[in-house]
Amino acid sequence: MDEQAWPARTPVSGLAKGMVLPIEGYLLSYPELVAWQRAQQNLWKSCMRRYGFNSFSPPEPGMYPPVGYDDANMARRYGISDAKEAARYGYHLPNDRGEPPVWEPAAGAEGAVFSGSGAQLAGGSYKGEKVPEGGCQGETKKKLGRISYPLASKVEFASLEESRKVAEVRAAVDKWSACMKSSGYRVTHPYKTPDLISTLGSENPSAEETALAVADVECKKTSRLVSIWFEAEKKIQNRRIEENQLALDEERKKNDEVLKVAARANGG
Incomplete structure (x- = not known):
């Protein structure tokens, strides 16, 4: 497992470099998610070995990291914000490893012991156990418990929606839109920019896509959209965190x- 491919705690380049929103301390980070998933699998395997399933082996956690460190996804929270990535990937996700494979326990006895249900179990037992x-x-669910943060997620989502209505943010968006128009693109909001191109579903970005992405980031720079939006949302989150x-x-x-x-469970 290549932990170097995991997302950084904060964006390390681009217009969002170093930005951390207040709510992120309440969200689940990717390393924490992997630790929980690893513990879950360790407990699964330990239990399954008691019934003779020594080769029970679900996919290792952490092999398919996301782009963002947590749900805030700061690097792209206000649209793409890194000029070098824009020039190389357009709106495609950099270093995309794809989706993790679908995994299920083997049919038959393994699946029955894992789920606690199946014809292989007699009176709730397997081979007398x-x-x-x-x-x-x-x-495992009883031993480990689950990670849940609905309130933090609600604050994270609501603050983004509320910040879009802030006067300073709307003014910066208008400046960004005017800049894009001067570059030959008619678009009213950064979230709508990818709609101008048709290569998002392709394996690689087209030259038209990367040109649009570069103009997008450059206009965010001249309009100071990312920093203005970040400061506005940070104020909203601080208020919502204080309230809750x-x-x-x-x-x-x-x-x-x-x-x-x-x-x-992980031996720590």
């Missing part, structure tokens, strides 16, 4: 407890 309720999957501080802290505390269990 009692299978936990819900199988090894159910046992106790609930957000409790949500993060519960997730931290799950991550502590995960660390023990």
Whole structure:
């Protein structure tokens, strides 16, 4: 597993370099997600070995990293923001490894012990050994718990929507749009720019796509759109976090407890 391919904590280049929104401390980071997934698999495997399934081997977590470090996805939160990436990839995702393969336990006894249901189980047992309720999957859920942060996600989404209506942001968007028009592109908002090209579904970007992407980032630079939008959203998030501080802290505390269990399952 190549952890060097994992997304950085903050954007390391481009107009969003170093930007971190306040809510990100309450979101699940990619390394935390991988740690939880690894713990889940370790507990699965430990349980399955009790029933003789020593080769039970789901795909290793962390092999198909996303572009963003967490749900905020700062590098592209306000549209593409890195000129070098724009010139090379257009609107395509850089270093895209594709989607992880679909995985399921083998049909028959393995699947029955894993899920706790199947013809191979007799009276809730497999070869005389009692299978936990819900199988090894159910046992793991009880031991490990799940990561959940609905309130943090709500703040993260709502602040982006609210920030779009801020006067300074709307003015910066208008400046960006005027800049794009002077470059030969008629588009009213950065989120609509990819609609101007038809190569997003192709393996590689076209020359037209990269030219559009470069103009997009350059106009974001001259209009200061990214920094203005970021500052506006940061203020909104600080307000929303203050309004929901106790609930957000409790949500993060519960997730931290799950991550502590995960660390023990991973040998930490």
